[in-house]
Amino acid sequence: MRFEAPLDPGDAIGIQDRLRRRLEFPAGRITLPRLITGLDVTYDSGSQRAVAAAVVVDVEGLAVQEVAVARGVVTFPYVPGLLAFRELPLLLEALGKLTRGPELLVCDGYGIAHPRRFGLACHLGVLMDLPTFGVAKTAFTTVFADPGRRRGDWSELTDGADVLGRAVRTQTDVKPVFVSVGNRIGLDDASDLTVRLSGRFRIPEPTRQADIVSRRALRQ
Numbered sequence: 001m002r003f004e005a006p007l008d009p010g011d012a013i014g015i016q017d018r019l020r021r022r023l024e025f026p027a028g029r030i031t032l033p034r035l036i037t038g039l040d041v042t043y044d045s046g047s048q049r050a051v052a053a054a055v056v057v058d059v060e061g062l063a064v065q066e067v068a069v070a071r072g073v074v075t076f077p078y079v080p081g082l083l084a085f086r087e088l089p090l091l092l093e094a095l096g097k098l099t100r101g102p103e104l105l106v107c108d109g110y111g112i113a114h115p116r117r118f119g120l121a122c123h124l125g126v127l128m129d130l131p132t133f134g135v136a137k138t139a140f141t142t143v144f145a146d147p148g149r150r151r152g153d154w155s156e157l158t159d160g161a162d163v164l165g166r167a168v169r170t171q172t173d174v175k176p177v178f179v180s181v182g183n184r185i186g187l188d189d190a191s192d193l194t195v196r197l198s199g200r201f202r203i204p205e206p207t208r209q210a211d212i213v214s215r216r217a218l219r220q
Contacts, residue, residue, distance in 0.1 A: 033103035038206020042214035052090035053214035068097035113180035125183025132182030170198035
């Protein structure tokens with residue numbers, strides 16, 4: 001499915017509401033691929049320039065297998081809850097430069113832990129028809145209890161009666177990250193994979209490397 005550029009924030013909300021109906025969530029575990037693609041965007045603080053990076057990482061050894069970047073100018077304004085419309089054009093361009101199609105995407109952002117239950121990971125999942133989830137550094141619209149202190153401990157992210165994700169401790173005695181599903185993957189798989197991909201750092205290696213690559217490319 002092609003990216004639909006909104007005319008204004010109101011139009012963007014309408015697109016989110018419409019595409020949300022296409023989300024699919026499995027009843028149980030899925031077969032996870034060997035290669036995971038991480039995504040991130042870095043912005044130039046002095047202009048509208050930005051760089052998106054897609055980094056393919058092997059789950060077993062966390063080694064980088066491939067890198068692709070896309071440079072451009074963001075045209076959609078910054079509006080909380082509508083970040084996808086700023087980042088998707090460049091992210092999709094970067095993904096299109098990979099030599100082989102991605103099988104599972106993890107992004108620096110949110111899935112259904114979002115005011116309209118349709119964050120960046122959801123939008124990517126619908127457009128690409130792939131399993132996707134988001135791992136954010138801070139909670140957005142949800143509340144949570146502090147999880148246990150050990151690696152792998154977690155607590156629920158909630159909005160009222162809705163469970164929208166998990167606060168996951170990826171390293172012992174390090175601040176948790178915030179995991180929410182985007183499309184075609186369950187929360188158990190997404191949170192377990194987040195820990196598995198976080199070898200020595202708080203942030204999972206695919207998105208950590210995408211952050212490093214996009215920052216370096218912007219400097220260049």
